[in-house]
Amino acid sequence: MLVIGEKINATRSSIKEIIQNRDAAALLQLAEKQAAAGAGYIDVNVGTGVGTLEDEMDSMQWAVRTIQDSLDTPLCIDSADPKVLETGLKARDGRPSMINSTKAEQKGLDEVVPLAQKYEALLVGLTMDESGIPKTADDRLRAADKIVAACEAHRVPLKNVYFDTLVMPISTDVKQGLVTLETLTQIKRKYPEAKTVLGLSNISYGLPQRSRINAAFMQMAIYAGLDGAIIDPLDTELMAAITSGEVLVGKDRHCRKYMRAFRHRT
Amino acid sequence: MDKQELLEKIAFNVVQGRVEAEDEGFDPGLEGQPAVTELVEQALEQGIDPKEIVLASLTESMEQVGEKFERNEYLIPDMLASAECVGAAMDILSPHLMKAGVESKGKFVIATVSGDLHDIGKNIVAIMLKGAGYNIIDLGTDVSPERIVQAVKEHQAPYVGLSALLTTTMRVMGEVVSKLKEEGLRDQVKVLVGGAPLSDQFAKEIGADAYCKDAFHAIDSLKSMAA
Structure with a gap:
């Protein structure tokens, strides 16, 4: 499982402050903590919601450079704006990167997908379009089809594409967990070389004991073939759910990872 | 790599339970390094006596695995991973042992x-x-x-x-x-x-x-x- 650490996201007020104050030590500490906890990529989202596009581009460049100067863990450049994405990718200077994200809408397909080719980056493709998040698995799959077509046109190999089949809270529609899982299964069937990813914690929004739901959903998604997760790697329960889920679907030869994680715990 | 190093490296990887280069070992961080099948092939290419590979690398390392299992340091999957290494090594070595006229123990x-x-x-x-x-x-x-x-x-x-x-x-x-x-x-x-x-x-x-x-x-x- 590719774990993408989600903590550096400026929509959270504590992160927003770090970005606005250019608090390099605090930013780096957040990145290092996530890497130490098992994140394979660190997500970097500096969209504070205030200031101009240029401000966000500056922030992205600062954040990327600050982290990569001290940490080798690859970064996931996260923005809704292609210009901010490209600023981040450029600042990486050829180091491995991931782009978060494009939707199946024209602007993204025309401007974000080519960035994945130009910077040889992994690409997160959200299975949604201009009209929002589709309610059914079939419609989400259609969004994925559009992204696949754009990737083929721009010579982005599908093995570099992580489809996010989107997680909606079950507190408002109890069937939403199934729609996400069904989409995931269908994408793995139709595009076996493509990868899948989920930002998983939204599933439990509005419910008590969220980590129970998150852990259960994680394991169902693993069974459906999940390849990546945008989560808080410091959430030990969720990380344990990954380890125990993957060993159960035979992705952990001789239970190595599971045993390494837990053999000394009682 | 000289002969002694190679034999030790095979033994090390049997104890780690790594058949192929991509395999994880008991200890973290070994993925990608040459493992048992590759090393055994290499030893044969260097002309090391297959019998010596069995004695110095396989038997020796399985004794270590046995001791670790006895101490509960190794659990069943650890032992199986090591046993799989021995099986893979023997598949490569058996025809050479036969050719060399080494008799089975029965x-x-x-x-x-x-x-x-x-x-x-x-x-x-x-x-x-x-x-x-x-x-x-x-x-x-x-x-x-x-x-x-x-x-x-x-x-x-x-x-x-x-x-x-x-x-x-x-x-x-x-x-x-x-x-x-x-x-x-x-x-x-x-x-x-x-x-x-x-x-x-x-x-x-x-x-x-x-x-x-x-x-x-x-x-x-x-x-x-x-x-």
């Missing part, structure tokens, strides 16, 4: 007795004995005393190993010993028994030659029988 008929379908323990013993140089004839699970005795006779095997995991099926082991007597084969074959519900006491009762707590004890027992 035929070893192994089976889980009738009524019992457990095969994990039996399979571990089979792989380990193969690694230790025995010629394994594996009859599988749920094997009747008649078939076991027939196989011993047909292959003129000097050893037979019986496995049972159930208190209800362990009695069948006694039937095998009786049948061997009836057929006049009892003096020609050593009977080793193993399985969770067994004990030394039980092995004595049914007239077996050795009770083996695990695969490592089986190897030790065979050594002392040959001596």
